[in-house]
Amino acid sequence: MGIDSLSTMSKDQLLALESNKSYSDDNNSEDGLQFALVMKALMDNSKKTSEGNEKLQGMQSLQNTQTTPGQRLDYMQMILNDNSNSINNTSISSLASQTNDDTMKKIYSAVDEASKRYGVNSNLILGIIKQESDFNPTVTSGAGAMGLMQLMPENCKEDGVNDAYDIEQNVQGGVKQLKGYIDKYNGDIAMALMAYNAGPGTMQKRGVSSAENLYKMPKETQDYVPKVMSYYKNGI
Structure with missing residues (x-):
């Protein structure tokens, strides 16, 4: 064969x-x-x-898997990882937002309490906080001023504040100081704000005896007073 x-x-x-x-x-x-x-x-x-x-x-x-034509498995894994990161980021963002809301609630509560205790308008207190720290309770200035109402170390001692970054203590100490200036200047809010920002010693040295003398104050104070007065009168 x-x-x-x-x-x-x-x-x-x-x-x-x-x-x-x-x-x-x-x-x-x-x-x-x-x-x-x-x-x-x-x-x-x-x-x-x-x-x-x-x-x-x-x-x-x-072909039986849920993939797009030409899609590689390593690409699928990358998508899964991205989705996982997206979920984690969403959770973190929600948590951060929740924390900020809680912080704001504490600030408003502290302001309301101090307002009632010292007889100071809450809008005025909030205006100072907005201008001084933009509602950041942990901020510290280059000069050493601390917290929401930017208290100096010497002011903390005078006002009995042990922790300037504690919301309640900071607001109580700041409003107590502000109330002292309001009384000192016979209820003149603009004068009290000048004293709060630059100190009564600066006002005396520059010959400031009324709100009309604001131009004699440092540029920072000249900007500061009108802004806080606007918050006081119109709200934040």
Whole structure:
């Protein structure tokens, strides 16, 4: 039997022939060599077919996943990580917002209490806080003024403030000081604000005896007083 006849036979038929020893086992014979070559070709083809089926199954499996055509798995992982970060960031943002709300509630509560205790308008207190610290209870100026109402260390001692960054203590100490200036200047709010910002000693040195003398004060105070007065009259 020639090689053409062998090539048209099925794999099973060839295996049967081999097991029945229909062909010589002598590797040097022409028929034995032809048989070996055909068997190798069939085995190689069978292997390729098996690998092709595995690839096809793999492709079908990928098609069944919820991915966009051409999307890589490492890209999917990147998206999942990004989504996770987005969730964490959202949670952090919500928490930060909640903390700020809580802080503002404490500030308003402290202002209301100090307003009632010292008889000082709450809008005036809030105006000072806005201008001094922009409602940041932990801020410290270059000159060493601390907290919401920017209390100096010497003022803290005078007003019994142990922790200038504590909201309640800071507001109580600041309003107590402000009330002292309001009384000193017979209820003149503008004069009291000048004293609160620059100190009564500066006012005396510069010959300031009324609100009309604001121009004699440092530039910072000239800006400060009108802004706080606006908050006082119009609200923040």
